[in-house]
Amino acid sequence: MRVELLTVGDELLIGDTLNTNGAWMGQELTRAGVEVVRSTVVGDTLKAIGEAVTAALDRADGLIITGGLGPTYDDLTRDALAYLAGVKLVRDPVTEAAIRERSMKYGVRLRESALRMADLPEGSAKLPNPVGTAPGIRMELAGRPVFALPGVPHEMRAIMTETVLPEWRTPAAPAVLTLRTAGVWETVLAGRLAPVERMEGVSLAYLPSPANVDVRITADSPGTLDAAVAKARGLLGQAVYAEGRVTSLAAAVLDLLRERGETVAVAESLTGGLLGAELTAPAGSSAVFRGGVTAYATPLKAALLGVPEDLLAERGAVDPDVAVAMAEGARDRLGATRGLAVTGVAGPDPQDGKPVGTVHIGVCGPEGSRSFTPTLTLPRDGSRARSLVRDMTVVHALDLLRHEVLRVAMIREWEQDQEGLEGLR
Template identity: 80%
Template structure:
């Protein structure tokens, strides 16, 4: 089954709204064994919609459309489908009744235009929408199935899950596993995984994100997937921090801490609280996260975290030893086993003679106190430089702590093995 996606809306074309619907639908359809061959965005005009639908159906086996089913004059998807099918619109009594009842329940005056959401092309079927008022539309156009869904993400997802995915799901769903990695470039991962690429019935896809890459392994059989995943883990080692698309880096770090009965506190400068927010966003974080200090102004690094004033005066706030001192301060003052700190220049201007993108990360623990050396030099160009530097800093900081936890665990395991051997001698 080859499916194309079509998203309707001027707000998407001009950049006012990010097209998250297409990304979610593409992911879910792929997981269902459906091949998504193209995704397009068009504006709110009858001509653009009809043209895009005709072109898509000339190539694909089916088409899924989102947007253009609302109550306003520029919601024209239903009109376009009716025009292509050469039919008129009919008002669905049950949908009209539901819209009226919904309006009464919310105490909102019903506008006549709202009833447009109850209009369906003749010969189409109504797709139930448990999350909203406008139903989806299912119909055959030019001999191929077309699904039209509301653009509201929650409503689109509800109809996709309830109707579209079950109907389009491939009889043989491929076996898929996603390995999540951090701190390694995509090209390096591809080099390490070259032997996996050569396995029969196995394909790899690299999905880059700021400072991390997801590796999606697709195989024809369970056995092939198991063999590919085993070899991939061996080739990637500690670069892999989790499996499955819902495995977060913060969740993995917190899991290591919880397993050991340890805790972490953070000290942040350029990230302004993002690091603490990432940790507390993971379920169960209260078992291992003590708290954080956002010491954005340089004097607060001394006042709140105990960073030596002479160090700050001599080198400024963007310095590896300052990062370590911040980590030590967070650890001792917040009573945590580990301290993690970040300081750097997010931009748009240099600071203390350091260019934008310069970042230092410090970690302090019961058996280690050091900075990430050499300093990170993160992207510094373009309008996305500042948010990208901050986002990548969070990933690198969590990954540094993860590696330290794993390293200390290996040392402790080795020491325990030595004690056991001494006991046998």
């Protein structure tokens, strides 16, 4: 089945909001064996919506629309569908009652416009919204199925999961799995995975973001997928930190530390708290993450983290030994097993003679301390460099910590193996 996606909203056209709905739907429909042939974004006008719907149904076997089902005057998706079908809008009494009840429950004055969410094109089917107010809509236009879903992401996903995907999922849906990698560039990954690319019935897609790349493996059968994943993992080694789409690098690092009964504390300069925020995003992080110190000003690196003042005076704040001293200070002052620190130049101007993009990461643990200086590829557009440097630094820091924990774990496993051999002699 060939399906098109249509997203409605002025905020998407002007860039105020990213079209995450389209990306998520594309992934889920592909998993269900549905071919997504086009994704279009239009503004909040009847003309734009109507033209886009008509064009899509001329090309595809079905259409999914998100957005334009809310209560405001510019939510016009239901109006456009009714116009194209040549029918009127009729109010669903069950939805109207739910809207009124919700208004009373929260003590909010009911605006008449809110009841627009209960209007459906005559002859259409209402799709229950288990997590919101506005229902979805299913109807036939030009002999093809059209689904209209709310633009609120969690509402759209709920209706897609419970109603749309079960209807369209095919028995011959391809087997898909995503390997999540960090610290290796896309071109390097592609070179390593060339033998997997040559496997019959297997295709790869590379989904890059700052400093990490997801590799989506699609196969024609579960058995072929298992073989492809095993080969890919063997070729990539520790570059793979997780399987699946939901596990973040921070969550993977926290899991490693939790398994070993270890904790971590961070010290940040150029990232200004982003590293700590990433480590506290996963649920249950408090069992592993002790805390962090954002020592942005150079004197605070000495006052709060114990970085030697003579070291700062001699080399400045952007230095590998300073990064190590910051990590050790965070570990000691916050009572953690491991310390992780970042310092560098995010821009827009150089600092202490160091160019934008210079970053040093310090890590310390029971086995000792070390620093790491990643190579960052900066965009030609200087206005984007600052945020990119900060984002890439967070990923590199987490990946360095992950490798340190794995390195120690491998050494300990080897030592345990040796102890076992001694017992057999």
